[in-house]
Amino acid sequence: MRITVCLSQQKPEPWVAGLQAALPGAQVSAWQPGDPPADWAVVWAPPQAFIDEQTDLRALFNTGAGVDALLQLRLPPGLRVVRLDDAGMxxxxxxxxxxxxxxxxxxxxxxxxxxxxxxxxxxxxxxxxxxxxxxxxxxxxxxxxxxxxxxxxxxxxxxxxxxxxxxxxxxxxxxxxxxxxxxxxxxxxxxxxxxxxxxxxxxxxxxxxxxxxxxxxxxxxxxxxxxxxxxxxxxxxxxxxxxxxxxxxxxxxxxxxxxxxxxxxxTPHTSARTLRDESIAQIAGKIAALQRGEPVAGVVDPVRGY
Incomplete structure (x- = not known):
């Protein structure tokens, strides 16, 4: 199982380390153009080039509650977008x-x-x-x-x-x-x-x-x-x-x-900030559940936009 992390305006390394610790059997890395295909992606406002390149993704996990920036990209039909339910926000x-x-x-x-x-x-x-x-x-x-x-x-x-x-x-x-x-x-x-x-x-x-x-x-x-x-x-x-x-x-x-x-x-967009440790635990749990074929909360309906 391969997980790629693509976060704009954030350092990916703590997320990579946290996900690796939570899912020790996975290969977790920060995305670089030309990387091999991943199964799962943890993202915040990724570029369109990331979506175009990562064609084998089973789901995108957004590191915030709002997914409007993701839904403005050209996403492959059927690609699941999963938002955080709460994670301390x-x-x-x-x-x-x-x-x-x-x-x-x-x-x-x-x-x-x-x-x-x-x-x-x-x-x-x-x-x-x-x-x-x-x-x-x-x-x-x-x-x-x-x-x-x-x-x-x-x-x-x-x-x-x-x-x-x-x-x-x-x-x-x-x-x-x-x-x-x-x-x-x-x-x-x-x-x-x-x-x-x-x-x-x-x-x-x-x-x-x-x-x-x-x-x-x-x-x-x-x-x-x-x-x-x-x-x-x-x-x-x-x-x-x-x-x-x-x-x-x-x-x-x-x-x-x-x-x-x-x-x-x-105030400078500070009402509810993403708490990294809580978010990593939630995302790792959802990846494990999807690997087992189980449903997860927070799957976005692209028609409704949330």
Whole structure:
């Protein structure tokens, strides 16, 4: 069994060593052009040349939850793409989103600004009943986020393309339910996969349906958001602010207005990072299962895009 590792913007050596230790009977190496065919590939944003050369692959294992970059390549028909189910990312995402929601709800930005200027200030406590939070996308990450928000007694709504059930969460499904979902929420958290159907879904029309003084948290993909529409809604006062962790161009260009807008919090795509050891253990387990002819979780439907 031969495994090849092809990771853009990452050093492959720790992955090679970890996979070799987890699967001692395998031959594991970092991909170089001209390498012999492999059975399995562990990848992040590989070049098209890798796909064209590795014609005997039984599956591609993506080292992140999002597979949109892979699905933009010309993949051979029938090649399985397998994403990470969790591997330590869901708890990170829950931490990040809960921090962003609570920071805005409790007006900590305002207190911080006051203390910098030596002011001892007071703000009237807000009622959680007036701050329903909506989570777009109820996959592994979205479900964990919705459940975490319920711990803090926020009313939580969830929206997904197909019906889901999450205890304590009001679930909406399908295009027909999107408007009702949006108008029920003051805070919107985006955790949708990026597909042709969801690109630009965070626009003037959808964000304008949030309750007045709405707040956006985008932790999925930058291409979900129409940047100018967000800025217009912030400047009009319909949206009170946003926390953004993902952007159309990364790193975010130095002259982008998001950097300096007073109602925006910007972080460098750090909401949920891949944890290498956990990911290697999961990928190795899935390779072993597929070798035995067993099904595995996380196989991507190329039609749906996730």
């Amino acid at each position: 869901s708890v990170q995402m829950a931490e990040y989103v809960c921090h962003a929601v609570i920071r805005h709800f409790r007006e900590f930005d305002g207190y911080e600004a006051d203390t910098r200027e030596g002011r001892w200030s007071y703000r009237k406590p807000r009622s959680r009943a007036d701050w329903p939070v909506g989570v777009m996308g109820l996959g592994v990450l979205g479900t964990r986020v919705a459940q975490a928000l319920r711990v803090f007694d926020f009313p939580v709504h969830g929206w997904s393309r197909s019906p889901r059930e999450v205890p304590g969460v009001v679930c909406h499904a399908g295009e027909a339910a999107l408007d009702g979902f949006l108008t029920s929420c003051r805070v919107l958290v985006n955790l949708l996969p990026l597909t042709p159907q969801t690109e630009n879904i965070l626009n003037r029309q959808t964000l304008g349906r949030l309750l007045p003084g709405g707040y956006l948290i985008n932790v999925a993909r930058g291409a979900h958001l129409v940047d100018d529409d967000l800025l217009a809604l912030l400047d009009s006062g319909h949206l009170a602010g946003a926390t953004l962790d993902v952007f159309r161009t990364e790193p975010l260009p130095a002259n982008h207005p998001f950097w300096s807008h007073p109602r925006l919090t910007v």
